[in-house]
Amino acid sequence: MITEFRVKISGIIAAFILLVILPPTLPSYWLTILTQMLIFGIMAMSLDVLMGYMGRPSFGHAAFFGVSAYAIAILSTRYQVGFLGCVATGFLLATAIAALYGLLVAHAAGVYFLMITLALGMVIWGLAFRWVTMTGGDNGIAGIPRPDLGIPISLDDPIVFYYVVLIVFVIVLFLLFIFIHSPFGQSLMGIRESESRMRILGYNTWLHKYLGYVVAGAFSGISGILWAYYNGFVSPMDAELTASFEVFLMVILGGPGTLIGPALGAGIIVFLKNFISAYTHRWLLIIGAIYILTILYAPGGVMELGIRFAKGGDKE
Amino acid sequence: MEFLIVQTLSGISFAAILFLLASGLSLIFGVMNIVNIAHGSYYMLGGYIGISIFWKTGSFVLAILGAGLSIAIVGIGMQRFLLRRYFEHYPQVLMTMGFALIFRDLALLIWGGDPLSFPAPAFLQGSIHMGEIVFPVYRLFVIALSTAVAIGLWVFNEKTSFGASLRATVDDNEMARGVGINVPLVSALMFGLGAFLAAFGGVVAAPFFGVYAGADFEILPLAFVVVIVGGMGSLKGAAVGSILVGLVDNFGKALVPDLSYFTLFLPMAIVLAIKPTGLFGRK
Numbered sequence: 288m289i290t291e292f293r294v295k296i297s298g299i300i301a302a303f304i305l306l307v308i309l310p311p312t313l314p315s316y317w318l319t320i321l322t323q324m325l326i327f328g329i330m331a332m333s334l335d336v337l338m339g340y341m342g343r344p345s346f347g348h349a350a351f352f353g354v355s356a357y358a359i360a361i362l363s364t365r366y367q368v369g370f371l372g373c374v375a376t377g378f379l380l381a382t383a384i385a386a387l388y389g390l391l392v393a394h395a396a397g398v399y400f401l402m403i404t405l406a407l408g409m410v411i412w413g414l415a416f417r418w419v420t421m422t423g424g425d426n427g428i429a430g431i432p433r434p435d436l437g438i439p440i441s442l443d444d445p446i447v448f449y450y451v452v453l454i455v456f457v458i459v460l461f462l463l464f465i466f467i468h469s470p471f472g473q474s475l476m477g478i479r480e481s482e483s484r485m486r487i488l489g490y491n492t493w494l495h496k497y498l499g500y501v502v503a504g505a506f507s508g509i510s511g512i513l514w515a516y517y518n519g520f521v522s523p524m525d526a527e528l529t530a531s532f533e534v535f536l537m538v539i540l541g542g543p544g545t546l547i548g549p550a551l552g553a554g555i556i557v558f559l560k561n562f563i564s565a566y567t568h569r570w571l572l573i574i575g576a577i578y579i580l581t582i583l584y585a586p587g588g589v590m591e592l593g594i595r596f597a598k599g600g601d602k603e
Numbered sequence: 604m605e606f607l608i609v610q611t612l613s614g615i616s617f618a619a620i621l622f623l624l625a626s627g628l629s630l631i632f633g634v635m636n637i638v639n640i641a642h643g644s645y646y647m648l649g650g651y652i653g654i655s656i657f658w659k660t661g662s663f664v665l666a667i668l669g670a671g672l673s674i675a676i677v678g679i680g681m682q683r684f685l686l687r688r689y690f691e692h693y694p695q696v697l698m699t700m701g702f703a704l705i706f707r708d709l710a711l712l713i714w715g716g717d718p719l720s721f722p723a724p725a726f727l728q729g730s731i732h733m734g735e736i737v738f739p740v741y742r743l744f745v746i747a748l749s750t751a752v753a754i755g756l757w758v759f760n761e762k763t764s765f766g767a768s769l770r771a772t773v774d775d776n777e778m779a780r781g782v783g784i785n786v787p788l789v790s791a792l793m794f795g796l797g798a799f800l801a802a803f804g805g806v807v808a809a810p811f812f813g814v815y816a817g818a819d820f821e822i823l824p825l826a827f828v829v830v831i832v833g834g835m836g837s838l839k840g841a842a843v844g845s846i847l848v849g850l851v852d853n854f855g856k857a858l859v860p861d862l863s864y865f866t867l868f869l870p871m872a873i874v875l876a877i878k879p880t881g882l883f884g885r886k
Contacts, residue, residue: 344693346640346700390876391871391872391875391876394875394879395879398632398636398637398638398696399831399835401638401696402638402827402830402831403827403831403871403875405640405823405824405827406824406827406828406831406867406871407868407871408824409820409823409824409864410824410864410865410867410868412864413863413864413865413867414862414864414865416864417860417861417862417863417864417865418861418862418865419861420861421861527820528820528823528824529704529707529820532700532703532704535697535700539697569708569712570708571704571705571707571708571711572704572705572708572709572712574704575700575701575702575703575704575705575706575708576701576705577701578697578698578700578701578704579685579698579701579702579705582694582697582698582701586694
């Protein structure tokens, strides 16, 4: 147990060191991919709170990502709101939507939870798509400027932006790690294992699930903020069902309930998406196939698959 | 007043389409505990196949049957070869999601990205005039067709021996096996029937909504809301939920076009707040 933990920790530290020292030597193409990986890594980790720790897989997680991304886009291009105002509004709006949605989903479990989150997620897509006067509809909103932090360093520089994203990623990882290992996070895991038992022990399980959902939504909102600034462009695609499916696959692929696994899954998916897009437009076909293959051959994610291979690849 | 009547009628004609999807979705859930994410894809693919058949043969009936049967075969194939191998819900649901993505891309590959459409059969074209009210005949036809399907499903469910096996499987899967009902067969046939109905809806909706890649994920949440509102596994719930969602969606589109999709949030929120299992849900 201790050794596995050590392997993990040293792996994480090694990866972190690489993420810090390698980028200045990388071509700009790889730098953008790495930035994307970290942004979606944050989103995947936030979904893992729901999926892995609370045992409530959601099909509408792109909603919060979309809400904060759109908030940044609208405020900064149309109302010229400054950096702090944009970020605060984006984050609070995503959290508020999560708080509202949480009231509807917190009681649900299993496939019911999936259906409700899917429908609620698509409500956000519907707003992005149809509320044309506000969101630009299908055309999306282009020309989101990189924020001016009021310091002499410009975020237009890809390497600077990368390091900002890396810092946010590390902070989020740290906060979620604390969150999950807190008594509150432990009781979320208790609910995942047996909700009735937790209720008998006197826990207000509804409130726990509700707060867990809001926290997951809020962190997903952070990734949306980064995405809007990184991409400079938002569109309904960012909040569509396929986006929710993609982040879902990141978590499944990386292994739910491992936190760092879903970030790894995000890295794999972002890499594949960019790599495959260079050769073919059939990304959905491939991601669909990855889905089915993952469920057939690696239901516990690549982390578990790796461990299984390390143990000699024996099937139980 | 005319506005009210015309909008109500077009809301109900949309409800008719929704019912074709939601009834299958709900019954599949009832029998197998699967939420089929690919159900919207059946609707979209059904529309595409129907259009192709219509262009080749010019026959509306052949388009419906051809699309329905081919999608039913796809559905049964998915159920028999992949979904059936899993007893837990999640792998099944996830697998249908994988299929939904594959189907979307295949549709793009085969039929391209431009929206397609085909005209209603000649004898159903034109409009009915009643005083100030003008309403397309074809939409009335769709309402009648879907009502007939609903009655057919009800008779099938309540009055036939297969319907009895079906209800037994919904109520208690293990006991149904125990008394000798061929549950795998019932499941496969239900999946096929659900897929057939979704494809049927896709063809029937094509003359007024058109067919396009993206229709799959646009209709799926609506069908989900119907099932959430009506209650899982209930035919009556699917009917009532369809009418409710069809009307809300249609009046939403007419009154606040910008927020049209958002208006769906309301019936769902209200029902979930009052009765979390849906209006006619049992579980």
